[in-house]
Amino acid sequence: MMLALLLCLFVFSSTATQLEARPQSQETQEVLEQARQRLEAFERRGYRSLVPTIRNREEANAIGKEALEILASPINRLPLAAAKENQAVWKLAAKAAVLAQDPLRAALVAAHFLPDSDQDHALALDLRQLSFPRAIELAEKHRRACRSLRSKAEAGDATAMVQLGRMYQSGRGVFQDGKSAMQWYRRAKSAGNIEAGGFIASLYGSGLGLEKDEEEAEKLARAAAEQGSLVGMTVLSYLYAFGPESKRDLKLAVQYARQAAEGGYDVGMGNYGYFLLSGTGVRKDEEAAFHWHKKAAELEVNFACRNLAFQFQNGTGTPKDLEQARIWFEEAAALGHKDAFLDLANLQLYEFKDEALARAWYQRGAFLENVNAQAGLGYLFHEGKGGPRNPSAAEYWYTQGAEQGNTTCMRNLSLYYEWQGKGKSSLKKALSWANKAQQAGHPKGKEDAKRIESKLSSAPPLAMILFETSRKQKDRSYQHGLAGRTLDWSDPNSKLPTNLPGEIFTYPRAARSPMGIGWGGSANLLGYELQMHKAPHRRFTLFGSYSDDRLKQRFEKFPLFGDGEIFHPSFVSTSKNRTLLFGQSKSIQGKRRGDLDICAQYLDFNGQSLWKNPEEKSGMYWVASSPFQEHSYQAMADEEGGAYVVYVTSMGDYRAPSWISVQRISKEGQLLWTDRSSATNAVFAHPSYRVASPKMVSDGEGGAIVAFELRKMQGDGTLGDCDIYAQRILPDGSFAWGKDNTPVPLANTPFEDDQFDLVADGEGGAVMVWRLNFLDHPAAIAKARISGTDGSHLWIEDNGSPTLGPNLDLPLSNPKIGITSKGWLIFSQATTQDEQGQEKHALVYFPIFRDTRHTWLKGDPDPAGNRPLVRYKVVSASSYDVRNFQVASFADHGVLVVFELAKDDAENAIMAQVIDQDGDARLKVDGKTRPWIIGLLQETDCTSPVIVDLYQ
Numbered sequence: 001m002m003l004a005l006l007l008c009l010f011v012f013s014s015t016a017t018q019l020e021a022r023p024q025s026q027e028t029q030e031v032l033e034q035a036r037q038r039l040e041a042f043e044r045r046g047y048r049s050l051v052p053t054i055r056n057r058e059e060a061n062a063i064g065k066e067a068l069e070i071l072a073s074p075i076n077r078l079p080l081a082a083a084k085e086n087q088a089v090w091k092l093a094a095k096a097a098v099l100a101q102d103p104l105r106a107a108l109v110a111a112h113f114l115p116d117s118d119q120d121h122a123l124a125l126d127l128r129q130l131s132f133p134r135a136i137e138l139a140e141k142h143r144r145a146c147r148s149l150r151s152k153a154e155a156g157d158a159t160a161m162v163q164l165g166r167m168y169q170s171g172r173g174v175f176q177d178g179k180s181a182m183q184w185y186r187r188a189k190s191a192g193n194i195e196a197g198g199f200i201a202s203l204y205g206s207g208l209g210l211e212k213d214e215e216e217a218e219k220l221a222r223a224a225a226e227q228g229s230l231v232g233m234t235v236l237s238y239l240y241a242f243g244p245e246s247k248r249d250l251k252l253a254v255q256y257a258r259q260a261a262e263g264g265y266d267v268g269m270g271n272y273g274y275f276l277l278s279g280t281g282v283r284k285d286e287e288a289a290f291h292w293h294k295k296a297a298e299l300e301v302n303f304a305c306r307n308l309a310f311q312f313q314n315g316t317g318t319p320k321d322l323e324q325a326r327i328w329f330e331e332a333a334a335l336g337h338k339d340a341f342l343d344l345a346n347l348q349l350y351e352f353k354d355e356a357l358a359r360a361w362y363q364r365g366a367f368l369e370n371v372n373a374q375a376g377l378g379y380l381f382h383e384g385k386g387g388p389r390n391p392s393a394a395e396y397w398y399t400q401g402a403e404q405g406n407t408t409c410m411r412n413l414s415l416y417y418e419w420q421g422k423g424k425s426s427l428k429k430a431l432s433w434a435n436k437a438q439q440a441g442h443p444k445g446k447e448d449a450k451r452i453e454s455k456l457s458s459a460p461p462l463a464m465i466l467f468e469t470s471r472k473q474k475d476r477s478y479q480h481g482l483a484g485r486t487l488d489w490s491d492p493n494s495k496l497p498t499n500l501p502g503e504i505f506t507y508p509r510a511a512r513s514p515m516g517i518g519w520g521g522s523a524n525l526l527g528y529e530l531q532m533h534k535a536p537h538r539r540f541t542l543f544g545s546y547s548d549d550r551l552k553q554r555f556e557k558f559p560l561f562g563d564g565e566i567f568h569p570s571f572v573s574t575s576k577n578r579t580l581l582f583g584q585s586k587s588i589q590g591k592r593r594g595d596l597d598i599c600a601q602y603l604d605f606n607g608q609s610l611w612k613n614p615e616e617k618s619g620m621y622w623v624a625s626s627p628f629q630e631h632s633y634q635a636m637a638d639e640e641g642g643a644y645v646v647y648v649t650s651m652g653d654y655r656a657p658s659w660i661s662v663q664r665i666s667k668e669g670q671l672l673w674t675d676r677s678s679a680t681n682a683v684f685a686h687p688s689y690r691v692a693s694p695k696m697v698s699d700g701e702g703g704a705i706v707a708f709e710l711r712k713m714q715g716d717g718t719l720g721d722c723d724i725y726a727q728r729i730l731p732d733g734s735f736a737w738g739k740d741n742t743p744v745p746l747a748n749t750p751f752e753d754d755q756f757d758l759v760a761d762g763e764g765g766a767v768m769v770w771r772l773n774f775l776d777h778p779a780a781i782a783k784a785r786i787s788g789t790d791g792s793h794l795w796i797e798d799n800g801s802p803t804l805g806p807n808l809d810l811p812l813s814n815p816k817i818g819i820t821s822k823g824w825l826i827f828s829q830a831t832t833q834d835e836q837g838q839e840k841h842a843l844v845y846f847p848i849f850r851d852t853r854h855t856w857l858k859g860d861p862d863p864a865g866n867r868p869l870v871r872y873k874v875v876s877a878s879s880y881d882v883r884n885f886q887v888a889s890f891a892d893h894g895v896l897v898v899f900e901l902a903k904d905d906a907e908n909a910i911m912a913q914v915i916d917q918d919g920d921a922r923l924k925v926d927g928k929t930r931p932w933i934i935g936l937l938q939e940t941d942c943t944s945p946v947i948v949d950l951y952q
Helices: 026-043 057-077 084-100 103-112 118-130 133-154 158-170 178-190 195-206 214-226 230-242 250-262 266-278 286-298 302-314 322-334 339-351 355-367 371-383 391-403 407-419 424-439 445-457
Strands: 463-472 478-487 503-508 511-519 523-531 538-545 565-575 578-586 596-604 621-624 629-637 643-650 658-665 682-684 689-698 704-713 719-729 744-747 752-760 766-773 780-786 812-820 823-833 839-849 873-876 881-889 895-903 906-915 932-935 941-949
Touching: 057 084, 084 103, 084 118, 103 118, 103 133, 133 158, 133 322, 158 178, 158 195, 178 195, 195 214, 195 230, 214 230, 230 250, 230 266, 250 266, 266 286, 266 302, 286 302, 302 322, 302 339, 322 339, 339 355, 339 371, 355 371, 371 391, 371 407, 391 407, 407 424, 407 445, 424 445, 463 511, 463 895, 463 906, 463 932, 478 932, 511 565, 511 941, 565 629, 578 629, 578 643, 596 643, 621 643, 621 658, 629 689, 643 689, 643 704, 658 704, 682 704, 682 719, 689 752, 704 752, 704 766, 719 766, 744 766, 744 780, 766 812, 780 812, 780 823, 812 881, 812 895, 823 881, 839 895, 873 895, 873 906, 881 941, 895 941, 932 941
Parallel strands: 538 565, 596 629, 658 689, 719 752, 752 812, 839 881, 906 941
Antiparallel strands: 463 478, 463 941, 478 503, 511 523, 523 538, 565 578, 578 596, 596 621, 629 643, 643 658, 658 682, 689 704, 704 719, 719 744, 752 766, 766 780, 812 823, 823 839, 839 873, 881 895, 895 906, 906 932
């Protein structure tokens, strides 16, 4: 049986105001104006938009709570009569209470607010729906009592002073205010009231309106108890029962509680009833507990009301009576006991079988941050019980409870992402919460995690391939557009698709740089750079699609942002159906022409901008802006809905120094590391060096690993050899590697180390490949695995000559890494010559298995016990020229590689091949291993392919 913890009037609040019975001063008017400003953004949209939705609840609650705290002081100074001249203040409080979604304060405001217009009546209705009739009834009763007590107290009645202090301490009839309570208690004590000292002790014990000090509380309570104070005895009883372990004495706790109860103190009665019901420090006596709980409950002790309700519900010490249980739970809730809202919800759901009323009570408890109420509310929203089904609301309330450590919410959130979400990203979230539930002790966590891991490994591979199209017109101009198709190779007997793609958009000299992001295959956001007729203005355009073989336009926006140029766009998926859009901007809002900056915007899956800032007229938020050039950026999601951005800042042309900077932006659009100035966020900055090509991967712990190319500027204006350096950035923006936070070298051979690619290794470090450009030998591809701890090389034997193909006798370039469940696939272009001596490029790859660190094929060992070493495998080698290839990793489904295939006398085509986790090509044509044709359009070149993982 659940028992309420005795409170002894230890009410917790951070509200701290002064009691001053005087007319509104200039200071009060300024405070009221401050509250109005907090509410202004919501008032501009009309009152009905005040009621928070799931989308704006956090922002609305924060504004409402802040406004209520601001208003507490002027409200407590007002005359307690609900006079018309005070209604402007109460109207502000009403709006704040609706925003804050606080059922208890809503009741207090509703008791004072006198609506006199249709809008005000609507506001009053929402207050009453947020609260409930009994709470408002008691608030009105307590307001009248406060008015009477204040008159008597100001006339010198010490007993009234104490009772008025209790009203301020408990927040009945007024806003809770520990400092005002202390003022009245001290006045009562000076007037000779012996109970006032005990109440002062209770304030020290709870820390309401002053710093908590249990030693001072005990000292004052003991002094008051020695003078016969029943309140002092009650405080001592609480400290002996629940105070520091070294001072606990249950017999003394019961003794003091009994004395206070028999002396007629209401909280003492409730405490003594609790001891009798639980058998704490005394023989259990349920009937006696019922007697004392009922007496205390009739005197409005909220925890006694709740314990009395439990006794009626369970038939302990009294016959079972569910209706009486409901009445007393509701009384406890109306008197401010926050757990009673959950009790009422459970009673309605499991005893009265009323799902609609259960949902209403769970919602009020959830508003008051009861994690079990949040779990119950999420369940009802998810199952559609007691009202319409609302998966988004279920996700929201499960998340609220899970983040506070509730294991039921953790598991329910895991199940929600597993069954309600779509794609690998949802399954990854499901697995993360299942693991957290398991670690927190939920018995089903391990079983859930195992099942989700199995699903994650078998999620269907589904990708959309976008590419540019270019068709020459009669006037020798070119018509540019975009085309694309989806690709699913989960069936091992997949055949070459016959329905080749059509074009999505065609504009003269227009569409460039296609990009996209997918959330489970059904909600996709695609986009491109739009070159306007009047060059060089470039805008960014969005369009949406479904993920079948035909791209279906759902919406279109162009131009999307501002009057200047937005180009080189990229998406970063941060949460379900949310993405951060990044881009470079130029010549916006009168900036010096040629000045490049980096900007961002937060979008939903409909392409709607979620960040609204009237100061940013371009529609984008600045991530990096300085008098120099910010460019060559890369963005990566953090683990909190925002993103990291790494970029280069250049001071001028190739002879001027440049540096690497990093920034973190929150999901609210706030820059978390200093400001927009790139110099203050520099990973590496030196006047004698130039940097280039930054890349970033996750370190698996909420931070990032950043790598970049570095060249020293020589005295004659030339640049020295290229090396590759790296730094690890922690979530707070500090650096983890190198002496004095100096980046560590990843590749600094005597030759050119450039054209690198970087991926996370899944264990906090990274795997890197790069071109090793020898002076007297064809360029090779080198590999290294980097420790997340200090940036050192883990493949020690690779440090001297870490090459993959030193005997290929063909120059290799532009390496890229794909990830499989067994290791990595390294792709590279190999330069060859055709029969006419013209230079062509083939596409080759090297499999690296995680357990060997080397490039191996499947096969039996040779007689010496060695497995056959593989130099390379070929994806495509013909008289055609391989250009612009991209790779994307799909776990157990292998790595998808897409490339442009060109021939002098024919149109460029887009091709695709899948390399599985064993290093074998998977796609076949007529039974033979060959790439699939993805894009081949008559009299049209297909170029610049992009892969969109629809199940990321």
